[in-house]
Amino acid sequence: MNVLEHREQKRERWGAVRCAVRTGPGAKNSGASPADDAPCPQLWQPCGGRGAGNFDPLFEALLRQTREAVFLLDERGRLIEANRAGQQAFGGRLPEPGSDWAKLWPAATRDLAGDAVRRARSGVTARLSIHQPGAGGTGRWWDVLVAPVRAERQFGTMILATCRDTTVHRKSADDLLRAAERDPLTLLPNRLALQRRLEASIVRSMEGATPVGLILLDLDHFNQVNEALGTAAGDHLLRSVSARLKDMLKPSDCLARIGGDTFAIIFEGLKGIAELSIASECMLERVRLPTRHAGRLINVGASVGGSLYPRDGASGHDLLKSAECALQAVKAEGRGASRMFHQHMRVEAQRKASQRNLARVALLERSIVPVYQPKMDLRSGQIVGFEALLRWSHPRRGLQGPETLAEGFKEYQLASSLGRMMQQAVIADLQRWRKAGIDCRHISINAAPAEFMGDDFAERLLEALDLGCIPTPLIQVEITEQALFEEGAGHVARAVKALSQRGIRICLDDFGTGYSSLTHLRDLPADVLKIDRSFVARLDEGDESAAIVQALIDLAAKLGLNLVAEGIETLAQLRWLRERGCPTGQGFLISKPLLGDDVCHLLRKGSLLELSR
Numbered sequence: 001m002n003v004l005e006h007r008e009q010k011r012e013r014w015g016a017v018r019c020a021v022r023t024g025p026g027a028k029n030s031g032a033s034p035a036d037d038a039p040c041p042q043l044w045q046p047c048g049g050r051g052a053g054n055f056d057p058l059f060e061a062l063l064r065q066t067r068e069a070v071f072l073l074d075e076r077g078r079l080i081e082a083n084r085a086g087q088q089a090f091g092g093r094l095p096e097p098g099s100d101w102a103k104l105w106p107a108a109t110r111d112l113a114g115d116a117v118r119r120a121r122s123g124v125t126a127r128l129s130i131h132q133p134g135a136g137g138t139g140r141w142w143d144v145l146v147a148p149v150r151a152e153r154q155f156g157t158m159i160l161a162t163c164r165d166t167t168v169h170r171k172s173a174d175d176l177l178r179a180a181e182r183d184p185l186t187l188l189p190n191r192l193a194l195q196r197r198l199e200a201s202i203v204r205s206m207e208g209a210t211p212v213g214l215i216l217l218d219l220d221h222f223n224q225v226n227e228a229l230g231t232a233a234g235d236h237l238l239r240s241v242s243a244r245l246k247d248m249l250k251p252s253d254c255l256a257r258i259g260g261d262t263f264a265i266i267f268e269g270l271k272g273i274a275e276l277s278i279a280s281e282c283m284l285e286r287v288r289l290p291t292r293h294a295g296r297l298i299n300v301g302a303s304v305g306g307s308l309y310p311r312d313g314a315s316g317h318d319l320l321k322s323a324e325c326a327l328q329a330v331k332a333e334g335r336g337a338s339r340m341f342h343q344h345m346r347v348e349a350q351r352k353a354s355q356r357n358l359a360r361v362a363l364l365e366r367s368i369v370p371v372y373q374p375k376m377d378l379r380s381g382q383i384v385g386f387e388a389l390l391r392w393s394h395p396r397r398g399l400q401g402p403e404t405l406a407e408g409f410k411e412y413q414l415a416s417s418l419g420r421m422m423q424q425a426v427i428a429d430l431q432r433w434r435k436a437g438i439d440c441r442h443i444s445i446n447a448a449p450a451e452f453m454g455d456d457f458a459e460r461l462l463e464a465l466d467l468g469c470i471p472t473p474l475i476q477v478e479i480t481e482q483a484l485f486e487e488g489a490g491h492v493a494r495a496v497k498a499l500s501q502r503g504i505r506i507c508l509d510d511f512g513t514g515y516s517s518l519t520h521l522r523d524l525p526a527d528v529l530k531i532d533r534s535f536v537a538r539l540d541e542g543d544e545s546a547a548i549v550q551a552l553i554d555l556a557a558k559l560g561l562n563l564v565a566e567g568i569e570t571l572a573q574l575r576w577l578r579e580r581g582c583p584t585g586q587g588f589l590i591s592k593p594l595l596g597d598d599v600c601h602l603l604r605k606g607s608l609l610e611l612s613r
């Protein structure tokens, strides 16, 4: 037989099969065209009777080769024939012909399989997933299609069940899901998994009517461990904290790592908030114990915020928000403690969020304007310079003070954007005044601690001044003592040095309100001290404030520093300061902060002499 003859013979045989057997939806409708059958395998041609060995040898060979488990059933779902893969699906043993195919499957899926057979009998192809459990997790998953088969008239409707083994796909999907929900460092559930478990705990809590507790534990200054001892030490610390916390939990509790250095714990079956609060304290204690890594001791503190379902939130999402709010409150109060959520914390969080929002709006609308408060030589009454203070214009309420954006000054991105916009505006005013031949002596600008976090404060300011052709001796930078304590104090020290080297004078603001003012005087190249206005305000009362101010006047003189007394509101305060030798003063008595144009008028006038007597 030549190739063509062979091909022709094959085509005839296939054609005969396609006429004899139809599968899939509409199989009962014998008038459908062969093209309707396209997606369904049509491999079987019962020839000369039903039962094993009664099929065309070609189809038997094809069936043997197919990897899918294929079963031919009669219209009541009883087994007629199965291929080799079908036999293997049931442990290599050929199920008894005539046995109920649906009952060959595990009890849990028998009903589904029986239902699929009934649907196939009524002409509809059914699809289902069947799980076949096996010992030691060796179970298999099957994707099963149960389709009606319309054979030659004398055989009536038969049913074809095709089962594809999807165990490998399922397993990798499960592995992916597990990986997506696990923190690779500590192998704890991650934030995604925590959210799912929290919802599940809440459902169980609804059934058992017991509260669910959630605590968030955040390591304090974890970055410093990473920076000082390296990331290996940081990783070790996180693993060790995770192990300690795990040690303290009951099997029904769930520990997760939901962020860099933040852990979360769900407690079920609690009696109330007091129990949750005690649990938080115990965890704090435990975390505070030193850890050893590479021969060194690592000490770390933590802050904890907690919330209770249903008291603090009706859903997992709300409960998490409340615990986050409590954690933020602890951090704002100075860290190292634990707090349970209270409604006032939410009000406070909203207030802060609204301030950050206002700061964003002010930046976006470029509505920031500097005002300038004069500094006066207390002896001569001459203006010696100005402090630039931020204002922003509200469309209805007019000029607003910096306290309305206070939270904006605490976040690096916002604080540095606010700072830069202020600097630009001050530089523009200075250019205008210089062009008009007005000498404003110097302008001091305030820098919030957060502005130093990017470690480029000095470079950016110097670049802006150079671009604006503003001589650096015209500028002072006021930093608060607080900036010298916060994270990134090293950046502040570097910036101060760089600015000093270029001739910008450094002013320690609110001096005396920090913890170790004298240390800073020794370590920083400061040029000016500003006595905080709380001391000046109490001068009239004759208490220790007067002694402190006197001591500061003497100290500044001995160290050769300039001294500015802030917040002078009364003549008595002014006279007291002048008589005791304080060189410079600033306050509402001398002048309120002025708009740029008013600065011009004042400078043309030259002095505030009436106050110097």
Ligand code: C2E
Residues within 6 Å of the ligand: 373, 388, 389, 390, 401, 402, 403, 409, 419, 422, 445, 446, 447, 448, 478, 509, 510, 533, 566, 567, 568, 569, 586, 587, 588, 589, 593
């Ligand atoms: P500060 O740096 O201590 O600024 C002095 C504040 O005291 C100013 O308030 C000023 O208007 C106010 N003041 C001046 N004299 C008197 C007085 O005699 N009595 C009273 N009661 N207050 C007086 P302001 O402008 O509301 O600024 C408040 C704070 O906001 C500033 O305190 C400063 O910490 C911050 N701030 C203002 N502008 C900026 C800025 O451009 N950048 C940064 N980072 N902070 C700024």
Ligand code: CA
Residues within 6 Å of the ligand: 387, 446, 478, 509
């Ligand atoms: Ca200031």
Ligand code: CA
Residues within 6 Å of the ligand: 509, 510, 530, 532, 533, 566
């Ligand atoms: Ca101040």
